[in-house]
Amino acid sequence: MFEKEVVSLNRKDQHVALANQQFSMESAKDFVQTRFVHQSLPELQVGDVCLQTSVAGLTMEMPFFINAMTGGSERTKLINQLLGIIGHLTKVPIASGSVSAALKDPSVADSFRILRGENPHGIIFANLGAHHDLENAKRAVDLLEADGLQLHLNAPQELVMREGDRDFSMWLKNIEAIVRGIEVPVIVKEVGFGMSRETVARLASVGVKTVDISGTGGTDFVLIENIRRGGDGYPLLNGWGQSTVISLVEAMSLPAEGRPEIIASGGIKNELDIIKSLALGAELVGISNRILQLVQNNQNIDRAIYEVRRLEERVAEMMVLVGAKNIAELRQKDLILGPDVQAWCTAREIDWKQYANRSMKYL
Numbered sequence: 207m208f209e210k211e212v213v214s215l216n217r218k219d220q221h222v223a224l225a226n227q228q229f230s231m232e233s234a235k236d237f238v239q240t241r242f243v244h245q246s247l248p249e250l251q252v253g254d255v256c257l258q259t260s261v262a263g264l265t266m267e268m269p270f271f272i273n274a275m276t277g278g279s280e281r282t283k284l285i286n287q288l289l290g291i292i293g294h295l296t297k298v299p300i301a302s303g304s305v306s307a308a309l310k311d312p313s314v315a316d317s318f319r320i321l322r323g324e325n326p327h328g329i330i331f332a333n334l335g336a337h338h339d340l341e342n343a344k345r346a347v348d349l350l351e352a353d354g355l356q357l358h359l360n361a362p363q364e365l366v367m368r369e370g371d372r373d374f375s376m377w378l379k380n381i382e383a384i385v386r387g388i389e390v391p392v393i394v395k396e397v398g399f400g401m402s403r404e405t406v407a408r409l410a411s412v413g414v415k416t417v418d419i420s421g422t423g424g425t426d427f428v429l430i431e432n433i434r435r436g437g438d439g440y441p442l443l444n445g446w447g448q449s450t451v452i453s454l455v456e457a458m459s460l461p462a463e464g465r466p467e468i469i470a471s472g473g474i475k476n477e478l479d480i481i482k483s484l485a486l487g488a489e490l491v492g493i494s495n496r497i498l499q500l501v502q503n504n505q506n507i508d509r510a511i512y513e514v515r516r517l518e519e520r521v522a523e524m525m526v527l528v529g530a531k532n533i534a535e536l537r538q539k540d541l542i543l544g545p546d547v548q549a550w551c552t553a554r555e556i557d558w559k560q561y562a563n564r565s566m567k568y569l
């Protein structure tokens with residue numbers, strides 16, 4: 207889509223069009239440079255592999271899910287319908303896009319509700335910004351009969367948006383009130399800017415049990431908002447934040463006791479990105495733009511379902527290759543981190559060599 211056409215669309219449709227424009231199938235640099243030590247004797251068969259994981263108290267049959275994207279317009283309703291069908295047929299869990307629009311304008315509620323309509327028994331997370339209060343959080347969960355609530359943190363995006371928030375002073379207090387007052391599990395997520403160990407620790411201190419560090423390397427919402435703004439923006443902020451790999455090593459550098467469970471997302475394109483994230487400590491991996499490509503450019507739902515199932519198979523095959531029959535075993539495999547991640551770890555006093563020498567302990 208050309209930029210002129212994008213300008214005439216509503217904000218949610220613009221996000222989809224601009225996310226489409228910036229998508230690439232290539233893995234992000236820090237994922238490419240994170241390498242497993244190859245071992246020649248996997249001593250496993252694909253049938254031995256168990257992909258099951260448990261996050262936010264929910265058992266999931268596969269260690270990846272479709273992360274928050276959209277809703278709020280006719281076009282995005284169609285996307286959510288396709289996502290709902292994919293969720294129903296493949297059992298992949300799905301998060302909605304921010305339902306803020308539906309709380310303000312009930313006429314667009316259906317564009318979100320269709321996710322539940324198509325997928326009555328699957329795992330669905332509702333999504334809202336951290337500026338919302340407990341009452342709105344409850345409304346968001348009710349709208350989707352959701353199994354959990356994602357609260358997103360997106361300060362860089364807001365600042366680049368002309369109409370964006372300028373007051374982030376209440377976010378942590380809101381999160382605390384929502385975590386205490388809501389009955390479903392809460393996941394606090396970034397939107398592709400990554401997290402530091404300090405952020406994860408602050409969230410833990412107010413009772414957050416599950417955090418999605420959503421790092422750089424995939425969709426860049428600063429870039430998207432700079433294009434929407436059309437000049438006088440913050441091009442210097444394009445690429446702002448920590449990569450998904452760096453965010454994972456940051457989070458995992460916190461003491462295990464009291465550390466929230468970690469979800470990885472941001473730039474997840476393929477089975478190797480997924481198993482690297484799990485080996486780095488994630489319990490679950492979120493995919494957004496890669497899935498958007500399947501339901502946008504190619505409205506062939508059968509193909510999209512095939513791709514999701516194939517991804518599940520490939521994850522199992524890659525786990526066999528590295529000799530891991532479950533996610534716990536993946537974390538015992540040796541990983542060499544790339545030079546940029548090593549330099550970051552050195553500066554932050556994180557021991558990157560521990561990742562390279564894990565398997566000997568279990569021989």
Ligand code: FNR
Pocket residue numbers: 221222225273274275276302303304333356357358395396397398420423424425471472473474492493494495496498
């Ligand atoms: C998003 N993302 C997002 N996140 C969120 O918490 N609420 C939202 O409403 C949206 N909206 C949204 C729209 C579109 C079109 C995309 C592609 C993404 C962010 C998303 O959940 C994820 O954190 C980032 O996109 C990084 O992952 P990928 O896209 O690199 O896999």
